[in-house]
Amino acid sequence: MGAGVMGSGIAQVMAIAGHEVACRDLNVQAINVARTAVDSGRFGIRSAVERGKLTAEQAAAALDRITFTTDLETAVDADIIIEAIPEDLALKIHFWRELDSMAPDHTIFASNSSGFSIAALGAAADRPDRMVGWHWASPAPVMKLAEIVRGPLTSSDTVDTVVRLAAAAGKNPVVVNDTDSAWGYVTNRVYFAMIREANRVVSEGIADRGQVDQLMMDCFRWPSGPFGMVTGATSGWSQ
Numbered sequence: 001m002g003a004g005v006m007g008s009g010i011a012q013v014m015a016i017a018g019h020e021v022a023c024r025d026l027n028v029q030a031i032n033v034a035r036t037a038v039d040s041g042r043f044g045i046r047s048a049v050e051r052g053k054l055t056a057e058q059a060a061a062a063l064d065r066i067t068f069t070t071d072l073e074t075a076v077d078a079d080i081i082i083e084a085i086p087e088d089l090a091l092k093i094h095f096w097r098e099l100d101s102m103a104p105d106h107t108i109f110a111s112n113s114s115g116f117s118i119a120a121l122g123a124a125a126d127r128p129d130r131m132v133g134w135h136w137a138s139p140a141p142v143m144k145l146a147e148i149v150r151g152p153l154t155s156s157d158t159v160d161t162v163v164r165l166a167a168a169a170g171k172n173p174v175v176v177n178d179t180d181s182a183w184g185y186v187t188n189r190v191y192f193a194m195i196r197e198a199n200r201v202v203s204e205g206i207a208d209r210g211q212v213d214q215l216m217m218d219c220f221r222w223p224s225g226p227f228g229m230v231t232g233a234t235s236g237w238s239q
Ligand SMILES: NC(=O)c1ccc[n+]([C@@H]2O[C@H](COP(=O)([O-])OP(=O)(O)OC[C@H]3O[C@@H](n4cnc5c(N)ncnc54)[C@H](O)[C@@H]3O)[C@@H](O)[C@H]2O)c1
Pocket: 001, 002, 003, 004, 005, 006, 007, 024, 025, 026, 030, 083, 084, 085, 086, 087, 088, 095, 112, 113, 114, 115, 135, 136, 137, 138, 232, 233, 234, 236
């Protein structure tokens, strides 16, 4: 749900892993952008064939498994709903509240929030045991991250199911605990601490952004510096 930078890539990964996927956004334009990203984007299915990661037959079968849709009724009939709508707490709470009244009882609700408390999201729906965080990294088809966030009421069955799904899709699931005291789980708390310090270095006139990026890449073998990471994450690394 939400076929932007993250949702389109997540749909692609799950379809390649063999699942029937409905990839839903609010309007046709967004759906068309998602379809193009999955089909012929930099990290799309054609590029996976060119790089020898998939055969042409596997690619065609994966594309066939994805239904791109604006229709909520079609998308809601699922065993798991992975939400990748914008990082706005009120929007996500409203979204999950609406979905709770429409989705089958057994459906797991997984949020790709970058850091909101799973307890807060879970409170929007009447299924806190089936509410879990499943935080992906961009580009979703490439990055191994599966930061699985266990809320205080998330059941072991839900966590186990999502861990199994993530592992079977080629990710490296790591289960962490929810907290309502800070945004960001593990990855983004540590990442934004680094960004804050990088911004301080620039504002103190010690180095410019390009220099900070170059130094961090050369010193720590990072593929990108802190400022490059922000640009890449918001664009889906498409440039
Ligand atoms: N971009 C990243 O690097 C990254 C990484 C990890 C997690 N996230 C998280 O993933 C989520 C989505 O981020 P993104 O970068 O893909 O955003 P995005 O803006 O590219 O995509 C969000 C999409 O959701 C759609 N949308 C809004 N409301 C909707 C609704 N009710 N139903 C269906 N679709 C709806 C929008 O039209 C848009 O296409 C956010 O919570 C973000 O914090 C982003």
